[in-house]
Amino acid sequence: MTMTVRQAAGSLLVVGLGGTELTGLERAWLGLVRSGGVILFRRNIKDPQQTRALLEEATGFCCPRAVRCVDVEGGTVNRLRDALAPIASAQAVAAAMRLPTLSQKTRKDGAPRVSASGSSSLPRQHGELIARAVKAFGFNTTLAPVVDLALPEAAEVLGSRTAGANAAAVIAYAREFLAGVAAQGVISCGKHFPGLGGAEGDTHFVTPEIERTWPQMWDEDVVPYRELHRAMPMIMMNHAAYPHTPGKNEPASASRFWITQTLRRQIGYKGIILSDDLEMGGILKFLPVEEAAVAAILAGSDLLEICHSPELILRSYDALVSEGERSAGFRKVLMATARDAARKRARLYARGGPPALNANRYEALRKNILDFNDTVAKITNAAADAAPRAASPAEAS
Template identity: 35%
Template sequence: MNPARRSLTLLVASACLLLASGCDGKGNSAPAGTSAAQAVASASASALPLASNSPSVSAQPSPSVSAPAATDTPDPISMKLAGMTLEEKIGQMLLVGIQGKTAGTEAKQMIAEDKIGGIILYSSNVGSLKELVQLTNALKQSNEGNPAPLFMSIDQEGGKVSRLPADYAAFPSNAAVGAADDADAAGTMGELLARAVKSSGFNMDFAPVLDINSNPDNPVIGNRSFGNRADLVTRLGLAEMKGLEREGVIPVVKHYPGHGDTSVDSHLELPVINKTETQLARLEWLPFQAAIKEKADAVMVAHILYPKLDPDRPASLSQVIIGQQLRGQMGYDGVVITDDLTMGAIVKNYSLPAAAVDTVLAGSDILLVAHEYKNEQAVRTALLDSVKNGTISESRIDESVYRILALKAKYELSDQPIPVPDLTGLNSDIQTWRKPFQQNK
């Protein structure tokens, strides 16, 4: 979508939402006769403007954040961006993990003081259903007054990568669903996953896995993949992605350029794959290219070294793999998220501050820092210093923050608290859906 048309889409969606609700976004009635343009301008001066929640409405921003030509009303996201400080912009690019099952002092500091853009929760953060909802609500409450709602994210794939409390009916692995080769079932899986994570307060799921399980000795992917064929992984993975979208949860496809042929776990060490660009294009890239054609909202990039593509930096830090190939050749202009920068693949081989700067220069938008407050502080400081000393231009930061704000607007993210859900209906639906896959577990 060209910049002018995209901006018009966002403006119209924002104005329609404001005028339909008859308020200014703070609960105050809008004056009679308020125009769409006036409504959008008013909203963007005080809160993140919202676009349509329908997954069919594209809100993909261009790499440029300059005001689009041939329009009388400024782009509301550009207006929001123009009112943010450098510190607030850098904060939006950080998605961080926290300690414990409650919103502790460090978590609240990262949100209130560092203005971080998102949180990821792991099994160590998850207690009972009630405790989890209290946690997500408390984190959102800490974000009050910040420029945009939080990404509340989780790894909920099914099978062995399931973070939700035991109150939820279990999801089978992707491999079990893949064995049935049923795209409709994979689509339903996406919908059910979205309903599950949304009911606990999440709005982003690091799924689907688009890795092709081509190496039987792979220690980290295995049954997390739908299978060992590109066509199978593509069909089922895209169906799951669209199912998540339909239920209003942001899917993050992973792990570009493909983690299926590694023999090392990147949580522990840096995997090395000696494949050429031509070889990747024939297999690993295929599901990701298909997802890009289907307007994937976000792509996670893996910590894998491809010496024949870039001998010095893994994919997650590589201008060749992110900038030239993903953004350039494949034409992807959505949100790029790194895998966790505190994994062994990075911290055992690279300086964390230098890695943070390298990945932004390469084209990443969101830096995942899953462990330890000191690591978040180091990454934040490195990015701030890099802009102040000219290593990274502020316009480059603006490109990423525009994409982030546009994605939050597209899904109408909110920091409003949610009640503890009744899971009776959801669990019944999951149990009914999963019956055909029980034998494939």
């Protein structure tokens, strides 16, 4: 079937919704855009039945094999916290994993317990529990894990979202977490390429200029992607700039150097490249959303997130259509990107939607999660989450 410019443009967008049910206006613009997927937040999620109904209706307007994604990393970024349960953070799980004298084994009922011989299985169980949780609500993708380095510059912004201060620690956690998610048939997303460990500012508000050199980035921040990219079906681009690298002052999400030259060519990544939310200040302070959408596609992204505003969704869609109709060169890129993204979605989401859990299995999942949290806290002799601090927008949504 031949794809039109309008169909191609819509299929490259992953869009957010306003509430727990679709409005008439949302049905209208979803039917126009025919997006490649939807992303939900706490404002959209009440319980599994309601969330599944919302996803079913919304993705009924999308192109085939739509992405149904949600941010569930554990810790402070967990859109299912209120509807299901808190889940231990990556920082806490990784810290427990590194303790040599304790481990986690599984009781016959599936709940974890402490034993005495090492805890390397914790990250895999973390991934499995998160995947089971998102499946219970009808999602096929969790936007995790964070593989940024826990450097001092970004401590306030990233908090407990990071697994370690060096690449080896991050890889040790992320490798097993990714395996756990994959074992449950859920798609994971490594983020935030090429790394926010050196970011003093929050990309929700500003375009941070990360003062790390190209050798530092390649030999440290980018190493988790170099080692694990084959296990990452999806990778998210961030909106920071790296002035001491060939990417200069351009946000990574709009940078051909970072997306095509580094991630695609040097690292050899073959999966889906997703932009972080194009509504964030990190990109909008650099480019209007129309130019940002076009720039991200030209730079090599497969999918563009726009998480809140129908106006910005429609402006981005119109910009892609208009540029595709105006420029033969951009039309060629747009159509090729849409065809490639459709092939990748068809491969990743061939199984269809996950089945619903009955009430007993849902409560068993909740208990497994809470028992896992207790185990992590017991091993580390601390709370599973980081010490309280002001929530960032990523955590509060």
